[in-house]
Amino acid sequence: MQYAILCYHDEKVTCAWSQEHDDAIMNKLGVVMERLTKERKLGPVARLLPTTAATTLRKDREPPIVVDGPFAETKEQLLGFYIVDCASLDEVLDIARELGAVNPGGAYEIRPVGMFFDASAVAS
Amino acid sequence: MSDTGWIGNVVTAARPKAVAALLRYFRNLDIAEEAFQEASLRALKSWPKNGPPRDTAAWLIMVAKNAGIDSMRRTSRHDPLPPEANISDLSDIETVTVEQIDEAAYSDDILRLLFICCHPDLPATQQIALALRIVSGLSVKQIARAFLVTEAAMEQRITRAKARVANADVPFETPSAIERSDRVAAVAAMLYLVFNEGYTTSVAEQGAKAVLCEEAIRLSRLLLGIYPTEPEVMALTALMLLQHARSDARFDADGMVILLDAQDRSRWNRNKIAEGLALIDKAIRHRRPGPYQIQAAIAALHARAARAEETDWQQIELLYGTLERLQPSPVITLNRAVAVSKARGAEAALAMIEPLADKLGSYFYFHGARGAFLTELGRAQDARIAFDRAVALANTPAEAAHIRMQIDQLTNSN
Numbered sequence: 001m002q003y004a005i006l007c008y009h010d011e012k013v014t015c016a017w018s019q020e021h022d023d024a025i026m027n028k029l030g031v032v033m034e035r036l037t038k039e040r041k042l043g044p045v046a047r048l049l050p051t052t053a054a055t056t057l058r059k060d061r062e063p064p065i066v067v068d069g070p071f072a073e074t075k076e077q078l079l080g081f082y083i084v085d086c087a088s089l090d091e092v093l094d095i096a097r098e099l100g101a102v103n104p105g106g107a108y109e110i111r112p113v114g115m116f117f118d119a120s121a122v123a124s
Numbered sequence: 125m126s127d128t129g130w131i132g133n134v135v136t137a138a139r140p141k142a143v144a145a146l147l148r149y150f151r152n153l154d155i156a157e158e159a160f161q162e163a164s165l166r167a168l169k170s171w172p173k174n175g176p177p178r179d180t181a182a183w184l185i186m187v188a189k190n191a192g193i194d195s196m197r198r199t200s201r202h203d204p205l206p207p208e209a210n211i212s213d214l215s216d217i218e219t220v221t222v223e224q225i226d227e228a229a230y231s232d233d234i235l236r237l238l239f240i241c242c243h244p245d246l247p248a249t250q251q252i253a254l255a256l257r258i259v260s261g262l263s264v265k266q267i268a269r270a271f272l273v274t275e276a277a278m279e280q281r282i283t284r285a286k287a288r289v290a291n292a293d294v295p296f297e298t299p300s301a302i303e304r305s306d307r308v309a310a311v312a313a314m315l316y317l318v319f320n321e322g323y324t325t326s327v328a329e330q331g332a333k334a335v336l337c338e339e340a341i342r343l344s345r346l347l348l349g350i351y352p353t354e355p356e357v358m359a360l361t362a363l364m365l366l367q368h369a370r371s372d373a374r375f376d377a378d379g380m381v382i383l384l385d386a387q388d389r390s391r392w393n394r395n396k397i398a399e400g401l402a403l404i405d406k407a408i409r410h411r412r413p414g415p416y417q418i419q420a421a422i423a424a425l426h427a428r429a430a431r432a433e434e435t436d437w438q439q440i441e442l443l444y445g446t447l448e449r450l451q452p453s454p455v456i457t458l459n460r461a462v463a464v465s466k467a468r469g470a471e472a473a474l475a476m477i478e479p480l481a482d483k484l485g486s487y488f489y490f491h492g493a494r495g496a497f498l499t500e501l502g503r504a505q506d507a508r509i510a511f512d513r514a515v516a517l518a519n520t521p522a523e524a525a526h527i528r529m530q531i532d533q534l535t536n537s538n
Contacts, residue, residue: 012137015342019334021133049395051347052361055404060366068406104128116236124204 002043002113002124003084003092005099008076009106028102036084036095043083043116051077076106083113131171134336135164138181139261140346144233145185150192151296152204153240153286156260159192166191183323201345231350232298238347239307240289242314252318252336260339269332270322308351312360312416315340315347319364326522327379330371337368355407359416366423367402369393381526385432397427418447437466454483462493470500488517492527504534 017025036042036055058065070077082099086092089110096108139160146156163184177183229439241255254400256262296456299307322336344361373391376382404420422443429435444460458477465473474497477490482491495510511531518524 010134010137012346013133015345016133016136019338021129049399049402050345052345052352052358053399053406053413055406056404066409067353105133 001087002083002116003089004111004113005082005084005092005096006111007080007082007106008109009079010075011079012078014079014103015050024098025103029099032095032098032102033082041085041095043085045080045082047080048078048109079106083116128168128172131168131176134176134180135167135184136261138184140234140237140259140343141181141230142188143258143261144237145186145230146192147237147240148229148233148296149189151294152259154292155192155196156188157440158195159188162191162195163188183345209424229298234346234350235299235304235307235311236295238311238314238343240294241291241322242310243289243292245288245292246285248317249321250281250288251314252280252321254276254285254289255318255343256336258286259343261334266335270336272329272332276495308347308354309359312344312357315344316360316364318343318414319367324519326520327375330375334371337364337371340364353410355410355412356414356416358403358407361418362400362403363420364402365421366427369396369400369427375522377489379522379525380430380529381522382482383416383526384426386483387432389430389432391425400424401427410494413446413450415447415451418443418450422447435466437463441467442476445532454480455487455489456515457492458487458493461497464485465497470497473497473528474501486517488523491517492523495530499530499534508534 004059033042054068054070056067056068056069056071058067084092084095086095092110096110100108140356142163143156143160146159149151150156150159157479166187167180167184171177206538237259238255241259242251249271253267256267256270257264264279264282265275268275269284271278272403273281295303319337319340322333322340325333329490336496341361341364344357344364348354348357348361369392370384370387372393373387373389374382382388400420401424404417404424407417407420422440425436425440425443440461441463444456448456457480461473461476474494477484477497480490492513493512495507495514498504498507498510508531511527511534514527515524515531518527
């Protein structure tokens with residue numbers, strides 16, 4: 001079963017990371033991700049750039065309007081996600097704990113995936 | 125990462141908002157800073173035990189406020205020391221403050237704090253130093269390192285800047301819309317100064333100075349967080365990101381400058397470019413052009429060219445032309461001439477810059493560009509004279525070395 005691990009954190013904090021700190025965390029996450037890939041548990045992973053670069057299309061009206069910034073003003077922002085394939089919630093939680101151990105701060109929201117469309121045309 | 129390392133990041137992230145709110149409260153920069161410092165120390169003691177509070181900025185503001193009041197009482201002889209119990213109970217303070225937070229007031233606070241640093245009486249270097257000290261919270265040692273001066277000299281510079289600001293009338297009323305937009309413009313200019321101070325560097329100093337570029341980008345994102353629909357702030361952030369994205373490709377192994385044309389573009393930072401391009405695209409949608417948008421659009425054209433030969437120099441020439449009309453300056457004409465030389469040849473470019481000799485006679489880049497145009501036209505003798513002038517006016521040893529390399533090439537091709 002597929003789950004999305006949605007990464008929330010205060011981007012003011014992550015933007016205050018030094019490059020070395022950022023690199024160190026990405027390296028440690030890379031190790032975990034590599035193992036999960038070998039175990040065939042890991043799907044697409046994305047890291048999102050700061051919400052100051054975001055644009056929102058409000059489609060609840062016609063024509064839709066484009067507004068600057070993220071959809072919601074929140075204390076913690078959606079900064080990335082992992083798609084994992086696991087047999088149980090416990091297994092996802094274990095993975096999330098492992099990722100969280102090398103990248104502390106903020107929260108992971110774990111959500112079962114309803115539809116997954118592998119648009120492999122977008123290469124990394 | 126040390127056990128309490130995360131607290132440092134959280135405190136740094138909360139600092140502009142907290143110091144800005146404390147400044148409004150105490151109306152004194154030194155008290156605000158000291159109070160924040162005290163609150164940070166208490167966070168280091170309390171958070172590892174109790175975990176971080178839900179709203180870290182609100183916690184720091186509240187604790188700092190109490191600490192500040194406390195120390196003011198302690199220094200005034202008439203009042204006895206207040207009991208410790210008054211400040212130690214923080215449990216419900218947080219909920220109260222969260223409710224009381226008026227984000228608009230905080231925005232004005234942060235803008236005021238940034239604006240104080242760009243006081244017109246302060247020379248540029250003092251504006252930069254002050255912003256890095258009070259808004260970013262860099263240590264005097266870090267700032268001194270970035271400016272390549274001694275800690276004592278930097279300490280003195282900051283103290284002097286603070287004294288000037290303290291004697292000036294700091295406006296605490298809520299600014300009008302016009303005042304607010306003037307402040308945003310002044311702050312944007314100051315942030316670009318911070319960035320350029322970091323960007324003007326040699327390879328040896330690049331590590332120490334990178335912190336200035338990174339801080340300028342962080343503060344610019346902060347400003348954009350307050351004014352998320354301001355196209356010039358988007359563009360300023362984009363401009364800095366697009367320039368900083370190239371930092372790993374700017375010098376070769378010997379520390380020689382590598383010009384844009386010759387840089388290994390695979391070493392450009394893709395994330396910074398992606399963020400910068402998204403921001404400039406957002407800004408242009410507003411159809412309210414401004415100088416930062418044009419400069420960022422030029423940087424974006426460079427970033428979008430996969431190879432130097434694919435650069436759209438015609439478009440860049442047009443953009444410099446627009447910038448010239450908005451902000452007439454011989455330096456911009458010089459930049460347009462460089463674009464002209466790429467789009468239409470060195471002869472047209474040389475004709476454009478000859479009239480600038482009076483104004484730019486002591487400007488390194490003028491002679492460097494002139495030498496390059498003359499080289500292209502096969503006038504080696506004149507090129508050498510121009511390059512010699514450039515070497516004499518170089519700002520860094522790397523710049524001088526780069527020009528000497530061009531002189532060597534002249535010699536070799538003859």
